[in-house]
Amino acid sequence: MSAISYKIIELVCVLGIVSGIRLMNSPKTARTGNLLGAACMLIAIITIMISDEIFSLNILRISLVLGAVIGCLLAVYVTMTRIPQLVALLNGSGGAASAIVAFVVLTDSSAAISGIAKFTGAIALVVGSVTFGGSLVAVAKLDGKISPLPVVLRGHFILNLLTLIGTVILIPLVTISSSNAATMLSVLLIVISLIFGILFSIRVGGADMPIAISLLNSLSGIAAATVGLATSNLLVVAVGAIVGSAGIVLTQIMCRAMNSRILDVLTGKTALSTATQMALSSVGQDSSPQTSRSTPTAENISAVLNKATAIIGAAKKIIIVPGYGMALAQAQVQVKQLLAILEAKGKQVKFAIHPVAGRMPGHMNVLLAEVEVPYDKLYPMEAINPEFKETDVALVVGANDVVNPAARTAEGTPIYGMPVLSVDEADYVIICNKDTCPGYAGVNNPLYLPRQNTIVLLGDAAETLSILLEKL
């Protein structure tokens, strides 16, 4: 076959991948879309190996098989609770792969590439390394290996500025240097970019994690696209660019959902200084009477549970609000059982999903789908918020920041201005949370203050719901 026909096959593959993404606009067709994308990717890889006559090289075959086996294991064994970690990890490995390809292209003596190609290669090196460094920190934060609180180093801004200046100077140097010098400079560029990525990610607070993951997702695509530009590989350019803009769309949606600007997240403006945070928590304590902190007795707890049961039993319309605490307690199963019981009693039950509930966009939907909650009962925030007014009970399971009414009033906190689910408008609010500590964003929740129509059921959400299920 001629070179042209190979190009045509590649183009068809790109179109196939594009149609696949188009099919993702509905849960009915999404699976077909994903399979179409996978098939096109497979064909594209085989086509490239045949057209460049490199199919028989053992080093390629072994590497492909090794990668495929590791990929399979990751995909099969990951739990749905830990999907954010997996996505962050894959953001990182995608970025690293692109950076390494750029490094090989820039430094190997076989490559005689144009100035523009060297320039885009250097950019791929930077973007890929930033993505890798940033993603590793994100994985560690999501997995609880390091604290989710934003870390602001002494002179964080200066350090950032220095790495940025270093990058800007090194990119043209790599572009014009000869092979030997290019290796040294490229290594330096990688190190600086890794530091930049790490500096970016450690300053992102837990509540901003969905934004950070979306942004890193986008960067991994841009890294790939720039590798494509450096190697004149049209397939990589096109697909990388699509991934890049997908990540940007999600980043925008996340920013809108949290009312924070991407620049604020990047420059760490949303990261609270310790001083303000302490001031805020003391304000929270002042306004909460000591009585609410009294240790609950066994009688006390069972009385509260009975009250909650009675309220749920009398309710006609119930909205369940899941948060990441549900995933931590693995309470999805109990939530599903609750849904079944309540519906059997003729009650109307809906789920309210905040865009940033959980640690990444759409995480709650996946967790609920796993326990076979039908997706037509899951409502996004804009659709469900007007309904809380005529709702009898809002049942919060492991959610905190996304239902925190302080977002409307507490100026200067990270969640101020963030649209929240208006659970406080429902006749009753029942909260099943582990404790009354502030959520991931570190802001106290006024819902925990004693109110007539709020019942707080402290403890493991799975256990609490099991008891409720028995009583109902």
Added chain:
Amino acid sequence: MNDWVSLVLFFIAATVGYRLISDVPSLLHTPLMSGMNALSGVTVSGALIATAFAVGTGSQFFGAVAIVLATINVVGGFLVTDRMLKMFKQGRL
């Protein structure tokens, strides 16, 4: 010439991608992201060529590492996306 074609393609693909992704409901944002993980592994095609034609042993080694990492993305990404999408079911059938 080729560089300009690539650059134009980059902007077309980015624009088309932007339009398409905006239509994906928030319900499917997690599988969308893992799907994008798979697609970002497209860099494997660059890795394959770079490794195959690399002269230095070091370059070949690094190239092989890049192939492994990118393939993890492609295979892991598509598989986990499928695993998730399989779970989404409608209530009234």
